[in-house]
Amino acid sequence: MPTGAERSVRVLSVSSAAMPMMGGQPALEPVAIEGDESLSSLFRYTVTLTTPEQAGYNERQAANVAIKQLVGETLTVHVLLDGRPGAGPEQRHISGLVTRVRFLRLENRRALYEAVIEPWLTLATRTSDYRIFQHKSVTDIVSEVLGEYDFVHELKVARSYPAREFQVQYGESDFDFVSRLLHEWGLYYYFEHSQASHKLVVVDEMVAHQPYAHAGYEKIPFHGADDTVREEHCDRFNACETLQSGRWVTDDFDFTRPKARLQQVSAMPRKTSQSGMERYGWPGDYTVESEGEQLVRTRMEEVGSQGERASGSGNLRAVVPGCLLTLERHPQNESNRQYLVTGAHLWVQDIGDASAQQPFECRVDFEVIPSSKVFRAPAPAAQRPRTTGPQTAIVTGPAGREIWTDAYGRVKLSFHWNRYCTKDENSSCWVRVSSPWAGTNFGGIQIPRIGQEVIVDFENGDPDRPIVTGRVYNADNMPPWDLPANATQSGLLTRSSEGASDANANALRFEDKKGAEQLWLHAERNQDIEVEKDETHWVGNDRTKTIDHDETVHVKHDRTETVDHDETITVHNNRTETVDGNETITVHKNRTETVDLDERITVHKNRTETVDLNETIGIGMNRTETVGMNETIDIGDNRVVTIGGNKAETVALAKAETIGLAKALTIGLGYQVSVGAAMNTTVGLMQTEQVGRSKRVDVRNSFDITAGDEFSITVGKSTLVMKSDGTITFNGHTFNVGTSGEQYFNADGHITSKANKIQEN
Structure with missing residues (x-):
């Protein structure tokens, strides 16, 4: 040319x-x-x-x-x-x-x-x-x-x-x-x-x-x-052959399959000596094995393409x-x-x-x-970006929701640098949330809620792998207690969801102010406490327990309650106490029981009541006592019964009364005994009966009086004495014998009449 x-x-x-x-x-x-x-x-x-x-x-x-x-x-x-x-x-x-x-x-x-x-x-x-x-x-x-x-x-x-x-x-x-x-x-x-x-x-x-x-x-x-x-x-x-690594290995971790082996290997050693050197890269930036295989093969092709x-x-x-x-x-x-x-x-x-x-x-x-080889470009001059430290983000989710999470407790985030953010459930990938303790179905969990600001870091500094490491307050989400006024208070205060106000929360608060220390526990609705073995409560001073509705206490074994001083129990309505076995109540000093209306005591079998000293029973009006079978009253010494009005006593069959020494019966006004059939009174020694004015005995049929030695009737100056030897003596001022019929005087011996003057008509 x-x-x-x-x-x-x-x-x-x-x-x-x-x-x-x-x-x-x-x-x-x-x-x-x-x-x-x-x-x-x-x-x-x-x-x-x-x-x-x-x-x-x-x-x-x-x-x-x-x-x-x-x-x-x-x-x-x-x-x-x-x-x-x-x-x-x-x-x-x-x-x-x-x-x-x-x-x-x-x-x-x-x-x-x-x-x-x-x-x-x-x-x-x-x-x-x-x-x-x-x-x-x-x-x-x-x-x-x-x-x-x-x-x-x-x-x-x-x-x-x-x-x-x-x-x-x-x-x-x-x-x-x-x-x-x-x-x-x-x-x-x-x-x-x-x-x-x-x-x-x-x-x-x-x-x-x-x-x-x-x-x-x-x-x-x-x-x-x-x-x-x-x-x-x-x-x-100039054709050039160079020594290159012949094996590339990479690995990563998938938290959804913690035990999965994700390691991938690609081996393409060139036909030279010493070509089997291995390069290992981590993390491999994958959680799916097929993706890892494609990535590791690409890295191996990149190295191999430089060999020729x-x-x-x-x-x-x-x-x-x-x-x-x-x-x-x-x-x-x-x-x-x-x-x-x-x-x-x-x-x-x-x-x-x-x-x-x-x-x-x-x-x-x-x-x-x-052209028979594979070309892969070398790594660009600009390295993969790495984050330089933690940053914050806002939790997002669907409109109208307060909490948006998945099975792993992950959340969606709006990063402050993301000017294209939709601020909804599509703002980011699901982001894992750090917990103070995470085990197999145990640990701690508090899911960040929509609108809250969280601290975000990135695994290995990779912006593609965010992780929530903490939470912070801001002007929209202030602490639960006014600060710095309550700087000595710490604890947890939740918020009921959804649609709750500041008044709806569960809370655990510690007050560490010297002289005013307090632990405050609040359950917005239900509180369930489970103790697998023993539970011990110690209250150094007073304890007040208020239940606005019902309380049920179920003790499956024994219960011991000790009150070193006084106990006051007030039941404003009804009280029912059921003891399936035995009940023993021991009062070492005095006991006062007051029932403003009625009291009913039902004992299905036996009842024994022992009073070592005195017992006083005061009944303002009436008392009815019913004994289905027998009743035995054993009084070691004296018994005094005082009835302000009347007493009616009915014995359906027989009544036996035994008094070891004496019995005194005082009746203020009237006394009436009605016996349907026979009445037998036996006095072992002596019987004395005193009637203030008059006494009347009405016997419809016969009236028998038997005295062993002597029978005596005294009326003022008149006496009638009958002795066991057959002597009958009448003494009086005037002796009148009048009959509507005949009079008979029979004597086996003499009849003697002696007077100042005897008149016969």
Whole structure:
């Protein structure tokens, strides 16, 4: 091919919709371009521009081209290609956004300028954001982020990628975030340039790449540096073999399957000595084995793809990263095969016009990988972001709910940095909550509620793995007790849910103020206390227990209650006491029992009542005592019965009364004894009966009086004495015997009548 002064046709040209114009013509034309472009990186080309000599600008005009209008606009450099003989001229296009432009110097009445062009993706380096992506795959996220830019991108992926529960762009630029995700999953990108634009293409397999489209570049010949050839060719090509690790191991932990073995291994040792070295990465950033397998294979492919590379140089204007080329005529037979261009440094200097006499120069240094291998881009320069310490967030959930959690007690959060947060059940992934104690169905748990501020940290500093480590108060959620007035108080105060007010809560509060120490326990509704074995309560002073409704105490074994001083029990309504077995009540001193209305005592079997000294029973009105069978009253000494009114005593069958010594019966007014059949009174020694005025005995049938020795009746001065020997003596003042019938006096002996005077009629 023609070189240097032999070439008369300009190779470089430039176009841009924002190109400054002077005199109706473009004010600038290219004289050189130099830059680097490689897979999964931002290309950067420096274009040297000059004012055209034929335009006839004076130095002032040439030095004052309005170059600022180029900044941020698309500029395309067109490189003329020789191509295949007979195929006609073609062009390679290098299109990008002008990110910098500057005036260099005046030279021979012309002005030199320099413009830097970069891909539109460079705009993504000039942003930063915090945002959350949920349940989306890497391709979903990349498409969403890149879709926010008004430029073209295309995903040509062969693999499928899992949806990830939670991915965070944490203060990163869009570029760093996308680059990180692509690298993690083994995707990479390149740019396809066209006449007025360029397109970003994301790929993951070698099949996505094609040979350069221009004729004459299907195969690249190799010629040594000493060869004199006219065609574009490669004059240096060095294949390189390097020692690489051959095994990658990764692992992680899934709290939903704590005992699951998640370790994944990928082994791809190259056919070299010492290729079995192992690399271990943790955490692997997965909880699903299939995801771990894909990630560890990607890491192994990344390491393996660095083992066989090649670099070359030549005057090749059409060596473009992302395209395939085939090398031929290389003395090393194994080098003559197809390669993927992974990077290239291009330098082209165009011929000058007549006054400049600048020769044409072109040089390309490139790097390739055999197309039979797998390419994986190296890790981007920007490392995965790490959090620098705890932060706070607000608990969120569905509208109208106060608590929103799952089986693990996790919550959803609104991070302060998330300006896109919906502040509902979709604000974040489920976030685990630290507990003071967590065991197998035991431990402590307090679920943060919607609207509360919590302290959040991140496992291994990874923004994708938040965990709640604590809670804090703020102006919307103040402490349960006024501070600092109650600074000596500590404890817990809950809030009833849902729809409760400040008055609805369970509470445990400690007051540590000296002299006013207190433990306050409050149950808003029910309180259930379970003691598996013993319970001991000690109250140093008084105890007051108030139950607004019912109380049930169930003691399944024994109960002992000791009151060292007084006990007062007040029952305002009824009281029922049931003892299934025996009851013993011991009162060592006095006992007073008062029943304002009625008292009923029922003893289904026997009852024994023992009073060591005295017993006094006072009944204000009536008393009824019913004994179903027998009643025995045993009085060791005396018994006094006083009845203020009447006494009626009914014995259905018989009554036996035995008095060991004496019985005194005093009746204030009347005394009546009614015996339905017979009445028998037996007095062992003597019986005395005194009647204050009169006594009447009415015997309907017969009346028998039997005296063993003597029977005596005395009425004033009159006496009747009857003795056991048959002597009957009447004494009195006057003796009248009157009969309505006859009178008979019979005597076995004499009848003697003796008086001062005896009259007979």
